[in-house]
Amino acid sequence: MYIGVDIGTSLTKAVAFDADGREAGTEAVSTRLLHPAPGRVEQDADEVFASVGTVVGRLTARLSGPVRLLALTGQGDGLWLLDDQGRPTRPALSWMDGRAAGLIRRWEAAGVPDEVFRATGNTLFPGAPAALLAWLDAEEPEELDRAATAGYCKDMVFQRLTGVRATDPSDASLPFGGGPDGYSSAALRATGLEHRAGLLAPVHDGPPAAPLSTAGAELVGLPAGTPVTSGPFDLPACARGSGVRRPGDGMVIIGTTLACQVAREKAQTTGEPSGMSLATGGGAYLRAMPAMVGTAGLDWALRTTGHGIGDLEGLLAESPPGARGVHMLPYLAPSGERAPFVDPFARGEISGLSLHHGPADVVRALCEGIAYAARHCLEAAGLDGDLVLCGGGSRSPLWVEVFSGVMGVPVTLEAGAQVGARGAVLAGLAAVGEPVDEQAWTRAPRTAAPAPEPVRLYEEGYRRYRAHLEAVRPLWAGDGAR
Template sequence: MNERLYMGVDIGTSGVKAIAFDQDGNEQFKAHETYPLETPTPDTAVQDPELIYEKTRAVIMEVAEHCENKVACVSFSSAMHSLVCMNESGALLTPLITWADKRSAHVSKRWQADGTGHTLYEKTGTPTHPMSPLCKLRWLQEEQPQLLENTAMAFGIKEYIFFRLFDVTVMDESLASATGLMNIHSLEWDETALQAAGLFPSQLPDLVKTTAAFHSKDQKQRDSLRSLNLSPDTPFVIGASDGVLSNLGVGAINHGEVALTIGTSAAVRSASRTPHIDDKGRTFCYLLTEDHWIIGGAVNNGGLVLQWLVEEFVKEQHQSIGLAEATNTVMHDTKDVPPGANGLFFLPFLTGERAPLWNPDARAAFLGLSIAHTREDMVRAALEGVTYNIYSVLLALQELIGVPQAVYASGGFSRSSSWKQIVADVFDQPLYFPTSYESSTFGAAVLAMYALEDIQDLHHFKNQQLIEEKIEPNTENVKTYQELMSVYLDLSRSLAPHYERLTEMQQRLNGESRKNPVHPRT
């Protein structure tokens, strides 16, 4: 084992993981902890910041113990768009409001309708959507102005962890570029966005580079690092968002290279040397470093759709043999269903949608369903519908970057041979699967090596990238899917005007109020 190890820590929505990599990029030790997402109403998605802080400490401690004082640096990846408000004494005023929280939907709709949203998007690179901390802050301003007045600091989960560890209020430019509050052209908090949010600049953390390193500066902090099984002199690199670090981790950081991830949600992202804004507002633009930008789109409904199908279509089987085995069985049963699912389409918007619609009211639907269709057809149609939607994001991205030169794929869908083939056929592109699936965590470790000048540039591992598998598209299937994709897009557009009415009807029937409480901490 090499003497210097680099720990990447990835703070996700469902859990946190820490992995130690050696100087050659090989994984050495790993630890993982989970925590719940609280959803007391359909539009609410919050978490306990203190629990996430403790779980983060736990995984760092476990990995560091195995590393025997060889950790050269700890670097962070984090989920985007989270928000927590803290008062002047350091007490939390809200739970952690995650990207999945949709209670600010009326704000984003209003801004989309009156043009404010696009004006802000052109400045910040963040589409107007309830995921955005900008929209969340405006919602808080309108619902509980006293809460925001008592807020001394508004930031996300990674910033809270750094506040607890080092008593600093800072945010890296990568996560800041996903808040809807930072001007991606000047790399400063945007005055127009702050006015829209009803916030003063003093209520936001200081902006720092993604390579910024923090050290213990007093005995208390040194003791805190020792309690994590680390040397008290270990630097902590603040890192970046999970999305941009995933591109770095799979090696998709050159122009024309695309990173595709399909897990519970999904995303398509490509790198650029300069920020890019889509005239139609369909894609985001987030920073990795000042000369590395990631543009693309994230969708809510990836593997989540398959999980829902298994849980609802084979409920008894799922309960008796477990989700993983039931999923394998369902996927095996669909292998003989031909492309196009015998003329059945599925719009996969079970949880509203981010890219390319940016519409929290979008709803799912089977279209073309007849008595001749089987459960296997419905599962195949669902996998195809998810893939069509992801591909529609790539079509928007292609208008900015051109046709991809290479697609690097990762995520849970890689365990399914049939789904991998569907994606290759719909995309009409070979898919390259790197050997490591821990792309965001590895990206954080690479950024740490770069910050410490142990590597000279972010392309250091590019030529060493190991490809475990390559999936080629099937020519005949490509022709079929090109025709079906056109139908899917027409169907999706035709239903778009009805989504808001459907949502209002569902809320009325379920007794849900349009405006949900903030659920302040007690």
């Protein structure tokens, strides 16, 4: 058995896989998001670490065979300040945190994001490590002075399980251009963080691997010495777990946010700065457009209209494609948007409403708006091959029909539920030198094809979406988001 652990923003999952890649068991536990002040989102790192012990312990207690690998993945970005033992020195700053929005605007005026993008292929947004590091360096430098590492979620867990301080190329990419050669001095210089470079963990040429320590073994209930790997983080882990390896192929994770990715042969450092170029080892990259829209916005729409997630299919069936003329820009995240454009003050808008419309039209309009955002992201990322859908939103057949219609092509539906954990295991097996048939592990036979009429309607809807977006962007102001 192999166990993959996916340490998400609000849920930690442990998944067991057998030698053929079949899911043999899953455990999950929720973790909290803390909101100490408007626009600020934090997490208790000790609580997150303990959640890993809980899910792995519960899972291993009911497995019949020995566990040969513990592979970690998890949320990216944010800032996890740690001491020399990997223990937190303060609450972790989430990738959803918006305290650095004003700093991003000042950087934009000075051309900093463009410099970073030209050096690394990555853009800056309020929840990016560089923005949070620079904000703390200016506002609370003592927090950085007493930390040994400014790291990432999965790497915090890895260090406490193994004693090894390290990160992988995918996390190190954001935004400092990590990889076999380390960090980009140009990106550090542009963000004014050269003097804090010592806080960044060493970069391995793939997922770091180390034996489980005695203390780590006590937490997770596995034998000391069990191989542990760290990475890639959740976006590239999902791509690997879905079989997205051929340049031009892409995927959309319909989760809390809308993670759109396309496999590429090199980092994208030209054109308008947007998205991420994630190193995945061996000189390969993913062009990622992780929009801040997603199921968090759907939850808001359902809650606001007095419904729950169990009502989604009925609401989508009640309102026809096009939502009876209701349209929505789905930018509801407090920290704005980061793909396929960056604006920390991006906000949502509903148009076309009348007394004849009801909750179903609003919910469908948001679902269609999120699908339009996915198409916008995938076009910017260079999709020209096959497309895979996964994540919680892909469990809704009618929402999948919306995505397929908006894209105008058949979409493959990931057969397994836990693609991030699977991708972490596949990467981990490669890191420890254990051969595996990745094609067999990632085979996804289900597809959904669009009907011609919705494709025509959504093509017009997408043109309207893009025009609406361009019209409203100059009107977004920052005063209400600070």
